[in-house]
Amino acid sequence: MKRTSLTLRLSLMFVCATVAVLVVAGFTFDAFSRHHFKGLDRQLMTEKLESIRKIMDGEAGSADLSEVVLQLQALLGAHQELSASIVTLSGRTIFATSDGAAQPASNAHEVGQDMLEWTAAGHMYRGMKAEVHLVNEAEPLTAWLSLDVTSHMQFVETLRWWLVIGLAVSALVSAALGWLVARSGLRPVAQVTQVAASMSVGSLKERIPLESVPHELELLVSSFNAMLGRLEDSFVRLSNFSADIAHELRTPISNLRTHTEVILTKKRAPEDYEENLYSNLEDLNRLSGIIDGMLFLAKSDNGLVLPDKQKIELRSVVEKLFEYYQLLADDTGVKLQVSGHGTVYGDGTMLDRMISNLLSNAIRYTSSGSTISVDIISDRNTVLLSVTNPGDEIAAEHLPRLFDRFYRADPARREGATSNAGLGLPIVKSLAEAHDGTVGCYSGGGHTVFTITLPALVAPNRA
Structure with missing residues (x-):
């Protein structure tokens, strides 16, 4: 299985990080927008309910019911999205705006701090209620306010779609920028790789300069240079060793060959053959000693010499x-x-x-x-x-x-x-x-x- 390149991995990581930040930011902005509009709606209905309570209690300057209704119409008539109704405990309506959609539908649910939310006829509403008292009347009344927030929610939905589109565009742009940044940032690695690939037996003395290397790669390059130093030292020692062992083995082998060739040139007395054999034995012993010593050192170099302490x-x-x-x-x-x-x-x-x-x-x-x-x-x-x-x-x-x-x-x-x-x-x-x-x-x-x-x-x- 082919592994992905480091540039691609860094680009993907950059894109994932960017998308994660944008997603969190988008969710946060969406939640903040919803909370903001909900707060505005609550503030508006709370203020209106407080004004209704003052009008009903006579604090606004009138105790006549007809005057109270006129004041309520003046208070609520300027807001087309706002509906209101005031009912008795028995369900009799004292006041209602013309649309009559103030009270919540059966699918209403509470969204916090006594505020309800529901949908009806393709519109979304938020509503609040409060107990009020009509001046000179002992029976408590219930005031309902509902606010059509369909336009608000449509704005939020539109904003959400724009955030999704922006997220997709940002992801694509981030991918391109991430690839460029990763490629540029990894250029020193490519240079190090190029220098390493050009190394050969004849260029082991060369080292990668540290002046142009980023701080993050200094340890890698220093370790690579140290490895080159060790390789150079080992190669020199191996070359010297090969030359030395060739010289050491050449002399006894040459002696053996020369003595044998001389002794075979003509028939000789048994004593001459015996003397030649003794001479050959001396050179053979030397060869055996060299081979034994090299085998021992080879074992030692590979950690095979284990003392019986x-x-x-x-x-x-x-x-x-x-x-x-x-x-x-x-x-x-x-x-x-x-x-x-x-x-x-x-x-x-x-x-x-x-x-x-x-x-x-x-x-x-x-x-x-x-x-x-x-x-x-x-x-x-x-x-x-x-x-x-x-x-x-x-x-x-x-x-x-x-x-x-x-x-x-x-x-x-x-x-x-x-x-x-x-x-x-x-x-x-x-x-x-x-x-x-x-x-x-x-x-x-x-x-x-x-x-x-x-x-x-x-x-x-x-x-």
């Missing part, structure tokens, strides 16, 4: 690794020492791999006769493990990228060096992040320090 004393982990690396350290004339204690809640195998990578890296770059120090500092919230080795300092421009994949701070190192594919430190970073920790590096004063900061021991929540 338990209580771990870091000093015991370090001392166990010292036993493993002691022979290598003795061969290179390097000493190992550890200080401090710290307990974390983590995966023992992953912690072994983290610290092992840092130790092997330190031994590789520490000169003979120097000491590698592993210091564990614990406080209430965190445990800091640092591996310090003396040696050549790492330039400051390399420090932010040390934990990138395949990155090497030493350009003089031979490409494809055995046992070092540039994945050790990225794996340390991934393992630390899997434990909600961080990694860092400082190099200065003839020493290089790699740090791992982990949360202090906190018991897990039991479901």
